[in-house]
Amino acid sequence: MDEARPIFQQIAERVENDILSGALSEEGQVPSTNEFAMFYRINPATAGKGVNLLVEQGILYKRRGIGMFVAAGARERITARRRELFVLEYIAPMLAEAASLGIKPDQITQLIENQLSERETR
Template sequence: MFDDRSPIYHQIAEAIKNDILSGELGADEQVMSTNQYAAYYRINPATAAKGFQQLVDEGVLYKRRGIGMFVSPDARRSLVEQRRERFFADVVEPMVSEARIIGIPLDDVVARIQAMRGGEPV
C-alpha cells in the first residue's frame, strides 16, 4: 500500500480522503483507530496517529473523546472542492498554457474534450 514517494503518514491521510471521496466512508462514520490501522498495515502507531492528526487539523475527521475518530459531516464536499481546484491548477491551466504556446485554439481543445465525453472517436 505504501510507497517511497511521500511520508507514510501523508499516504495514510490521502488513502482515508480517497475512501471518503469514493463513498466508502460516509459522514459521521467511525474510522479505524490509529492502533487498529497500525496493526492492520504493520506500521508504527505514531505514524498512523500523525496521519489521523493531519486529517483532524484539516477538518476531515473529528474526535469523540473516549469513542474514536469520525468523518466530518462536510468532509466529502470540502475534499471535492479541494480536488476540483487542484485539478484546474495542475491539469487544465498547464494544458491551456501549452495549447496557447503551440497555437492550438482553445475552441479546438474544448471540441476535443467534448468529443471524448460523447464517446466519439478523437
C-alpha cells in the same frame, strides 16, 4: 504504498478516498491509528500523523474516549479542495502548453470531447 510521497499523506488520502466513495460515511467512525498501523504495517505515530492531518483540515474529529469520526460536510470539503488542486495541477499546465502550441480554446474542448467519446466506446 507510493514511495514518492510520505506514508502519512498516503494514509490521509486513502481515508479521503473512502469518504468520497461512501465507504466511510459522515459521522461514521474511522479505524483507529493502531488499526491503520497494523493494516499497513507502519508505525502508529505515522498513522496518527495522517489522521491528525485530516483533523486539522476539518475532515475528521475526535470523540474523547471513543475514537475518530468523519465530520459533517467532509465530503464537500474534500471535493472542493481536490477540484482546486485539479485546476492547479492539470488544467493550468494544460492551458499553458496549449497556448505554447497555438491550440485555441475551442480546439481544446474538441480534443477533450474526442477523448471522452473514445473512453465511452472502450
